[in-house]
Amino acid sequence: MILWHVGGAIFLFRWIFRDPRVDLRLLATGAVLPDVIDLVAGAILGQPTRQRFGHALMVPAAVAVAILLTTRRGRWRRQLMTVVVAWLFHLLLDGTWVREETFLWPFFGADFAPWPDGQLLERAWSDPWRWVKEAAGLAYLAALWRSLPHPIRAE
Secondary structure, three states, rough: HHHHHHHHHHHHOOOOOOOOOOOHHHHHHHHHHHHHHHHHHHHHHHOOOOOOOHOOOHHHHHHHHHHHHHHOOOOHHHHHHHHHHHHHHHHHHHHHHHHHHOOOOOOOOOOOOOOOOOHHHHHHOOOHHHHHHHHHHHHHHHHHHHHOOOOOOOO
């Protein structure tokens, strides 16, 4: 669900932090980062359809601590923390906290929660809520696109 995560993360960030100057590319990167991490980890470990490290709260928390310990205050730190905040918004929008074994990994053991029927991809494409969420993300991104100033547009 790319549009849902990107649109949702941008909406939440702009609504909560009220910062219209934030780099939307950083928010989009952070919003898809958990899925990219899990796809790569799944490809390496042989199960590409499971939520893993990218959806565990411990990983973005560790990344945030590393950023805070290794960078000085300023623009670079804010940009890196924007990615982490968008990552956390992804976890929120996914409802990851429902799967404690994944969300609170490694506190419930080293293994990640299995999917109930093992048919994640088939379920994902046939789930009507997935398409409603994607449409909501697309609608928000389209409205945002229209509201942003564009240097190419002749008005």
